[in-house]
Structure formats: structure tokens, C-alpha cells
Amino acid sequence: MEKIRLEALFRKHGFNDFKWIKAGDIVVSQWVRFKCMFGCDSFGKQGACPPYVPSVAECREFISEYQHAALFHFSTSLEKPEDNRAWTRKVCTGLLKLERDVFLAGYYKAFLLFMGSCYICSECEGSRLSCKNLKLARPSPEALAIDVYATVRQYGYPIEVLQDYKQELNKYGILLIE
Numbered sequence: 001m002e003k004i005r006l007e008a009l010f011r012k013h014g015f016n017d018f019k020w021i022k023a024g025d026i027v028v029s030q031w032v033r034f035k036c037m038f039g040c041d042s043f044g045k046q047g048a049c050p051p052y053v054p055s056v057a058e059c060r061e062f063i064s065e066y067q068h069a070a071l072f073h074f075s076t077s078l079e080k081p082e083d084n085r086a087w088t089r090k091v092c093t094g095l096l097k098l099e100r101d102v103f104l105a106g107y108y109k110a111f112l113l114f115m116g117s118c119y120i121c122s123e124c125e126g127s128r129l130s131c132k133n134l135k136l137a138r139p140s141p142e143a144l145a146i147d148v149y150a151t152v153r154q155y156g157y158p159i160e161v162l163q164d165y166k167q168e169l170n171k172y173g174i175l176l177i178e
């Protein structure tokens with residue numbers, strides 16, 4: 001894999017804060033899926049989240065088919081919680097363009113995990129089958145039962161449980177590449 005060429009592509013798209021990680025270091029845990037199922041008010045209402053994603057075992061198997069991944073770090077402070085949607089959409093739209101360029105560079109297995117829920121549409125249709133943008137929708141790491149806390153801390157990246165939405169928010173997208 002030509003990491004230098006790929007890094008140039010990342011930077012061309014404005015993504016400068018990233019680290020290469022081993023895909024095998026991505027932590028997949030059943031408890032993450034339970035958090036989606038119990039305690040998240042988007043369960044069943046988001047087309048790229050559980051229950052419209054594969055089982056935890058399938059997610060683990062999917063990730064095991066990759067050796068490398070680029071972990072992208074994003075941080076912000078939001079004025080109000082509603083601002084999260086616009087910020088997430090902007091970041092993820094850029095990441096989708098990057099995923100396409102990485103694919104076109106010959107990395108045919110390139111697969112993006114969004115930074116947060118899929119907010120491509122102003123309102124989600126609420127299921128995978130009724131999704132209005134099937135080609136653009138991607139799951140978040142959490143939707144694939146990835147323990148983002150355990151995964152990013154291995155690489156020295158910050159992530160904390162927040163007590164107030166005005167605290168600095170650290171979020172992560174992952175591009176799986178072979």
C-alpha cells in the first residue's frame with residue numbers, strides 16, 4: 001500500500017488529522033450494540049444504524065478482512081446540540097468524496113465508516129430499504145459495534161464521556177483500506 005500517496009489524497013481533501021491503524025486493533029464489542037438497542041432514541045429510525053446493519057459477529061468478520069485503516073479525528077465545540085447534524089453532514093460528505101478517490105486510486109475495498117450517524121438527508125427515511133441515498137449512506141463505527149473509546153485510546157487520541165454539549169467534542173471516522 002502506498003501510504004504516502006494516500007496521505008496526499010487525505011490532505012488534498014482537507015483531512016490532516018489522521019493516524020494509520022491496524023484494522024486488527026479495531027475493538028468490536030457486543031455491549032456497543034446493546035447501547036444502540038437500549039438507550040438510544042434513534043433505534044429503528046435511522047437507515048444506517050441498528051437494526052439495519054449486520055450482526056456483531058458479521059461486523060467483526062467484515063473488519064477482519066482488512067489489514068489497514070485510516071482513523072480520522074475531528075473536534076469541535078457546538079453552540080447548541082442541533083448544530084451536530086450540520087457539522088456531521090459536512091464532514092461526512094467530504095469523507096465520502098475521499099473514499100471515492102481512494103477507490104479510484106485502485107484501493108477497491110475502500111469502505112468508509114461515517115463520523116457519527118448518517119445525516120446525509122435532512123430527514124432520514126428511517127430504514128435501509130426506504131433510504132433515499134443508498135449509494136451515500138454509510139454506518140458509523142458505533143453502528144458496527146465498534147468500541148470507539150477503546151479503539152482510539154490505543155493510538156493516543158482523546159475521547160471522553162461528555163457532561164455538557166458545549167464541551168469539546170472528539171469524534172472519529174474510519175476508512176478501511178487494503
Ligand code: SF4
Nearest residue numbers: 047118121124125131
Ligand atoms: S442516506 Fe438519508 S435516508 Fe439513507 S440512511 Fe442516510 S439519512 Fe437516512
